[in-house]
Amino acid sequence: MNNFEQSLKLTLDFFNSHVLTKSSLKYLGASLIFSLLIIFILSPKFLISTTLLENTSTAETQKIDGVGGLLQSIAGGAGNTNFEKFKSRLESTAVAKRLWDEGWGKKVFAPGSDYPLDGIPKSHSMGARLSALLLGYKLSDTLTHHDMKQFAKNSVGLTKVGRSSKIVATMKSRDPEFAKEFLDALIYIADSEAKVGEIVLTKSRIASLKEGLADSKNAIVTSGLSNLLNSAYFSLVTLESDQPYFVIIVDKANSTETPISPNIFLIIFANLVTFLSLSAFISYFRANKEQIW
């Protein structure tokens, strides 16, 4: 018998003795029951997404020629794109605090309950309780805007598509209507909070530019600073309007028609593989106990 024939014989022998056996059928049955159990336990989750465009045409990002351009590039900090500013705000405490103050805490953590906003009870894990006991600090009994911050950070994903200005914000939720509302509110508040910071920065920049202009004795520098001052005033006007500044909302939050998770076929298939492998392993171990132990 040559090597190929021997390998083929061993392969067939392996499948007949350890994979395609009666006990494997039992394991397959168990895997189906286990899969159904998991599927019943899990609740369907929908994917809610919204499409945004990074606003790259704001006054600050418009290039100014000559000395003004040079001064602008030094002052502006080319690394901080509007996307980065917006993303940082989205995960900030200030945004979470505003969401909390607008009543989102109750909608997120205790929908339909009678708890007051600052009285929603907070449960703690055993580990957290033990840490608090050992280290001697007190755990908060009620939920606060810090929990809202964590919720927003954990449940909302913000990704920029390649080098384009397209941004997609996504969220998985059991309740698509709530999630759509929440995602839209979060984006609007994050943008307006980012605007608050930018307004303060632009105002201080205007004050500095005015001082610079008053001290300037060089005509080229004066011209450059004037251009920058115009640009800063234009930014301020745009920032103070009601419209989103850092992002343009292309498509408001919408949900998938059917749940994207859990994928029942994937669960059934994964469990089939696990149980079949387990069955083969046990069968192989029993048959070759002497050799492999």
Next chain:
Amino acid sequence: MVNEFAAWVDYGDSYLYYLFEFSNYAWCILLVIFAHHLNLISKTALWVWIVVFAGPFLFNYVIFSPTLYGDQYIYTFEVVERAFGRQRIEGSNLIGYNSTGYLAGVLLSYVPLPALATLTSLGFANRILAFIFYIWLSRIEYVSEKTILGFILIPSFILYTSLSLREALILIPATVILVSYLRGKYLPMLIMLPLVYILKFQVFTFIMIYLISTMIFRTHKSMIMFIIFVISAIIGLFIFEEQVLKIINLYRLAFVAEDFENGYAGFGIYGLSNEFADISSTLDAIIESLKGIPVLLFLPLPWNWEGILYAIQFFESVALIIGFIYLVKKYSLLKVQAFYPLVFSLGVAFGLYSLLVQNEGTFVRYRFEVVFPWMVALYYLGVSSAHQSKELNKDSS
């Protein structure tokens, strides 16, 4: 993969992570017992592989966040997009744009896995490749199975082949090329060379230095030819000084930029410090690399440690150096002419990397991509030459 028929959702943040990844692990165990049944692996190897196949569970989400090795997202999405008949980056192909990501995606997508559901899944694909590689390596002539098991138990080998990276696709073909060449079997070498060319051009270059030195200069047969080759290489460096230094300085700058906080964007803001200077002559480059090699050998140095992983990698570096010395002594490799071109190409790799080193994490990885294949090749050279000496002694007596 089953995902071809299912929408992609990253289950990394849910308990389903364990369900899907456990099915991948169970599938790997089935492969191990099947290999044992076919007598491809021994009893010891059976148990070792049952344990090391669990490697992917240990790293992502447990020891570190998957973002520590951010490339994992690239290769996972390359495979996921292929499953849906799309491309991660439009226009990717084998010879042009994004060739590395594209080829890694193609190769990893052909490794059968029950579920590609999280960032950890491709770690199991890499482990399967490592397992096949182990079977091949442990069955070639002269080698001892225990030593090969020792190689696959090197912590860095377990780490890089348990993540969704392309390292397994570099380490394995590079080792196959060197060992196949030493065995005089050229077909596997010719198949693997294009892969290494696309996936890691630097490693391809170091391999080519070895192949050219032995094929054209016959440095593995004659010490005089080896000396001529080394002198020619040094003269070549001086003749093409401008071109060589241009490339080295460009890469030095690129690695400095990459090491900035926020990468190239951060570099764009802060720019270069006064401490950084271009290498201006070949002599400077040689002196700098000689000074840098000891540092590169022991990376990550204790004062740069940022966690347990760094400490393990440092002690691994020390162990590998001891292992190298042990191999040289045990098999009297200094008396084997073929040892010199092999070590010379390894030295060139170290010399070049020592000029570029900026970031510990990146260069520990780069270093391992050359150390592992060359160590296995040195081991094979040692055992095969020892066997040949025995045969010669038998014949003469």
